[in-house]
Amino acid sequence: MKETRPDRTNMNCADFQDQLPELFESHADLSAEEHLKTCENCSALVRDLEYIAQQAKLLLPIHDPSPGVWQKIENAIQREPSPGSEQGNKHPPVQA
Numbered sequence: 001m002k003e004t005r006p007d008r009t010n011m012n013c014a015d016f017q018d019q020l021p022e023l024f025e026s027h028a029d030l031s032a033e034e035h036l037k038t039c040e041n042c043s044a045l046v047r048d049l050e051y052i053a054q055q056a057k058l059l060l061p062i063h064d065p066s067p068g069v070w071q072k073i074e075n076a077i078q079r080e081p082s083p084g085s086e087q088g089n090k091h092p093p094v095q096a
Contacts, residue, residue, distance in 0.1 A: 010034075011034075011035045013035075013039060013041060013042055015035075016033070016035045016039070017042065017045070020045075020046070024049065024053070030046055030050075
């Protein structure tokens with residue numbers, strides 16, 4: 001059975017806010033939403049949510065580490081002696 005949605009041209013605040021997560025996830029052009037043209041409360045809510053989303057992006061790293069960083073990590077791993085190898089044992093074997 002297909003789920004029916006409210007008519008988006010004649011929404012009340014509750015209907016619009018129920019659809020808001022889906023609209024944000026789909027990156028819909030919210031300026032085209034009829035409800036926002038007539039409802040200051042929902043318009044303010046959308047502005048606040050857009051601001052929060054923009055600010056949250058600033059918390060994430062902007063760039064991946066350069067390839068040189070990965071190369072240095074790989075080189076360090078290759079230089080590291082494996083456990084149990086002669087180089088890895090700094091103490092002479094204990095004799096019984």
